[in-house]
Amino acid sequence: xxxxxxxxxxxxxxxxxxxxxxxKEDPKTRxxxxxxxxxxxxxxxxLPDEWEDMPLLTFLRxxxxxxxxxxxxxxxxxTMRAACPEFFTNRDATSPALREVLKTKLQGPxxxxxxxNGRRVTICRGLYxxxxxxxITDTLKLALMIGDIRLIEExxxxxxxxxxxxxxxxxxxxxxxxxxxxxxxxxICVQEAYxxxxxxxxIINTSPTVERFVTFVKxxxxxxxxxxxxxxxxxxxxxxxxxxEMLPKxxxxxxxxxxxxQQNWTDKLIEYRDWFxxxxxxxxxxxxxxxxxxxxxxxxGIDGSFRQLAID
Numbered sequence: 307x308x309x310x311x312x313x314x315x316x317x318x319x320x321x322x323x324x325x326x327x328x329x330k331e332d333p334k335t336r337x338x339x340x341x342x343x344x345x346x347x348x349x350x351x352x353l354p355d356e357w358e359d360m361p362l363l364t365f366l367r368x369x370x371x372x373x374x375x376x377x378x379x380x381x382x383x384x385t386m387r388a389a390c391p392e393f394f395t396n397r398d399a400t401s402p403a404l405r406e407v408l409k410t411k412l413q414g415p416x417x418x419x420x421x422x423n424g425r426r427v428t429i430c431r432g433l434y435x436x437x438x439x440x441x442i443t444d445t446l447k448l449a450l451m452i453g454d455i456r457l458i459e460e461x462x463x464x465x466x467x468x469x470x471x472x473x474x475x476x477x478x479x480x481x482x483x484x485x486x487x488x489x490x491x492x493x494i495c496v497q498e499a500y501x502x503x504x505x506x507x508x509i510i511n512t513s514p515t516v517e518r519f520v521t522f523v524k525x526x527x528x529x530x531x532x533x534x535x536x537x538x539x540x541x542x543x544x545x546x547x548x549x550x551e552m553l554p555k556x557x558x559x560x561x562x563x564x565x566x567x568q569q570n571w572t573d574k575l576i577e578y579r580d581w582f583x584x585x586x587x588x589x590x591x592x593x594x595x596x597x598x599x600x601x602x603x604x605x606x607g608i609d610g611s612f613r614q615l616a617i618d
Contacts, residue, residue, distance in 0.1 A: 313570055314426070315418045316462040325424040325465045330370045339366055343376055352595035353384050354588040361457035368501020381590070382499040388589035389602050390491050393447045397582035399575035407444045408572050411437055414449055415567035416456065419552045424465035425505055426456075427548055429557070431564065435477030442483060446492045452571060453500055454585075455578055466503035468548060470557075473509060473516035481518055490606055493526040507535045508544055510557075 317325055326333070343362050348355050365383075369376035387394045399408065414430040421427065430449075437445065496502060509516060517537075524532055538544050541557060553559025554567060561567070592599035 312459070313418060313574055314416065314456070314459055315420065316460075317420055317424050317464065318462070321420075321422075321424055322462055325463055328424070328465050329367045329463060331367060331463070332371070336363075336366075336371075339371055339373060342373060343380070346373075346377055347380070350381075352591045352593075353381065357588065358458065360461070361454075364457045364460055364463070365501045367463040368503060376501075379499065379501055382494075384588065384590040385592075385600055385605075386491075386495050386499045387585075388592070389600070389605065390495070392443050392488070393450050393491070393495065394589075395586060397447065397451055397585075398579055399448075399451070399572060400579065403440070403444055404448060404575075407437075407441055407448060408568065408575075410434060411441055412445050413564050413568040414445075414452065415564070415571045416452060417552060417554070417567070418561055420464055421468065421548060421552070425468050426460070426464045426466075427468045427470065427552065428452075429470045429472065429554065429564070431472035432475035435475050436479045437483065439483050439485060442480075442485070443488055446488065448575070450492075450495060450500075451575055451578075451582065453496075453502070454582070455574060457501075466505035468506045468508070469504070470508045470510065470544065470548070472511050473513060473519070474511035476513070476515050476519065478515045478518075481515065481522065484519075484522060487606065489523065490526055493523075494606070497528055497531070504531055505534065506547060507531070508547060509535065509537045510541055510544060512537050512539070 316322075325331075340359060340363055343366065344356075344359075347353055347357065347362075362380075365376050365379055366373075369379055398404065411434050412430065412432050414428060416426055416428045419427075496504075509520065520535065520537075524535075536547070544553075544557070550558050551560045554561055554564045556564050590600070
């Protein structure tokens with residue numbers, strides 16, 4: 307897919323070289339590895355025969371160029387596309403429901419630049435203290451939509467992700483509308499199905515409600531992720547991890563306002579509308595899977611605890 311506009315500044319020079327080393331990416335063997343993954347994909351009867359090169363390369367990078375880990379991630383990615391239609395269908399950012407969330411409920415733009423060690427930063431903040439159950443699901447859908455765009459548009463690759471969660475506008479009523487099953491599915495997507503290297507989660511403008519929210523989510527996180535959650539009482543503490551100048555103006559930085567960044571990403575989501583529609587057919591077909599088909603009840607853990615998959 308040809309990129310019509312660029313939102314993400316790509317690493318270059320010495321930083322790009324360091325990222326390559328961290329991701330174990332060898333330019334001499336990269337094309338061979340990509341060809342191997344494409345060949346593997348064609349041989350899997352339950353998976354799509356073809357996919358674009360750029361997202362496949364992003365999966366290789368997110369798997370530190372381990373072919374076996376990349377294969378497991380891709381299999382889970384297409385499996386989750388079939389298993390979670392609430393996240394992976396009706397992905398039209400011009401629809402009234404998604405437009406309302408994007409404009410009035412929550413902002414979650416990935417920032418243009420990267421940190422000095424090559425990590426991409428995303429800031430999420432609420433605009434309205436309460437969401438209904440469908441709006442919560444749509445919010446998570448939009449987060450995964452941005453993730454899909456980044457599969458294509460992180461052309462040079464990044465050394466990981468940092469998420470900043472601003473809890474200033476988080477109503478207590480929201481906690482009562484959080485569905486454990488929906489949160490489970492989303493966390494499986496993020497931790498098992500996407501090539502995300504989550505390095506840090508920073509929570510700012512905390513409150514007792516925010517702390518209860520974190521307590522709710524923690525059981526669905528891997529232990530290593532739980533240890534990467536930092537809560538800040540003062541915004542200046544955040545600058546120790548993320549350079550102040552690369553943040554939006556609301557947080558003391560220089561990369562534009564949150565409203566501007568959100569509008570840019572809204573435009574980008576609309577730009578990909580046809581691409582998202584074409585992806586509807588690219589899902590795992592469990593009736594064709596060699597061996598035992600995936601049991602969604604087992605995968606999502608109907609007993610209250612989702613299965614930990616040996617991806618790492």
